[in-house]
Amino acid sequence: MRYFPLFYDLLHKPVLVVGGGEVASRKIESLLKSGAYVTVVSPRLDPFLASLASENKISWIKGFYQECLIDEFVQIWATTDNPELNHRVHRDAKLAGIMVNVVDDTEHCDFITPSMINRGRIQVAFSSGGGSPVLVRNLRRTFEAVLPQNLSLLADFATAKRNDIKTKLPDVTQRRLFWECFFDDEQVKRANQNSVLQSCYEQMIANGQFEPVYSVTWIETGSDFEMLTLKALRLMQASEMVLYHNSIDTVYIDSCRRDAQRESWKDVSSLNAQLEVQQENNRAVVVLLPEMNKTLYSELSLCCGSFEVLSYARQSQD
Structure with a gap:
């Protein structure tokens, strides 16, 4: 990974753009959306930039x-x-120690801009390190089709509740569990009004529906x-603890929740x-198993009692 992903706050910060064409x-359209103060140096401007200059939206x-x-x-x-x-x-x-981007010339860039999906406060960025912009655009279109349209509403609501939730739930783990349950609620997922979210919020706080419960999910990882x-x-x-067999490929481990213990x-x-130990701590556990065989199944049954394994989707053999 050559480029470290980050979101840079440009609100009310001065940015210089050399060139006034298409x-x-x-670039300037995106810079203005981020709240930057944009100055353009060029002998002439294309019609869009000329209109921005006439409206004093750029210098x-x-x-x-x-x-x-x-x-x-x-x-x-x-x-x-x-x-x-x-x-x-x-x-x-x-020489002046200023971040610079030469468009379409990655070797002369301190940073590159990803392909973006915007849902209000929610921003999803895709990048191939400048190597395959068409592939990245295809990925963005795929995600745009599946990401819910109410993400902006959900993000604004959660932001507005940052202080209130700290008062009601002083423990950081409780707050995390609460928000996970909240955003996973079907009524919340379908909500298009703030009043619906407020009702769900108050009901969950009152009922304590977010309290941790011990559970174990057994997953056979397979070879693909x-x-x-x-x-x-x-x-x-959704796991809080990942217990993985020492032969498991790292791709499975890395695909578990980022902040889960392993x-x-x-x-x-x-x-x-x-x-x-996890049962005493009331944690949601995922156990990653190697490809199952009779010996392993028998050992698990003897030690752990009854359990149901989620197996990977095997390809049918003709």
Whole structure:
């Protein structure tokens, strides 16, 4: 992973864009949405940028780029169709210690911009490190089709409740469990009004429906990660503790919830001891099993009692 993903706060910060054409227009539109104060230096502007300048939404320095213009900017974009000029902007910015992006020239970029999906406060970013923009656009379209439209409403509600939930639930673990239950509620998922969310919020707080309960999900991982079922993946993402056999491929472990605790086990007796500890702590546990055989199944039955294994979707053999 060459590029470290982050979201950079540009609200009320000065950004310089060198160039006034179509490429600059695309970048400036996004910069304005983030609240940046945009200044464009160019002898002329395309119609869209000219309209922004006439409405005082951007500042326009009518003329050619000069090194002295870069002072006091936190970010610089070089968007011209002149590679020599773009590289000069890059060199000047680097000497001044300012972040710079030369559009469509990743070797002269301190940062690159991902393909974005915006749902109000919710932003989903996709990047191939500049290597395959068409593939990234295809991924974005796929996700746009499945992400619910009320994400903005949900995010605004949760933001408004940040102080209130801390008062009602002082413990950080309780708050996490509450929000997980809240966002997983079917009524919340379908909500399109704030009043519905408020009603669900108050009812869950009053009933304590979010309190942790000990549970164990047994998942047979198999040899092909892509054959894992959607149900198994969903439960892996809901786990608080992941107990994985020491032969399990890391792709399965990494696909569990990011902040879940992880511990490996080698034999069934050590697994049983770990499960007893998790039961005392009322945790939701996922046990990742290697491909099942009669010996392993018998050992698990003797030590752990009855259990149901979620198996990966095996391909049919013709």
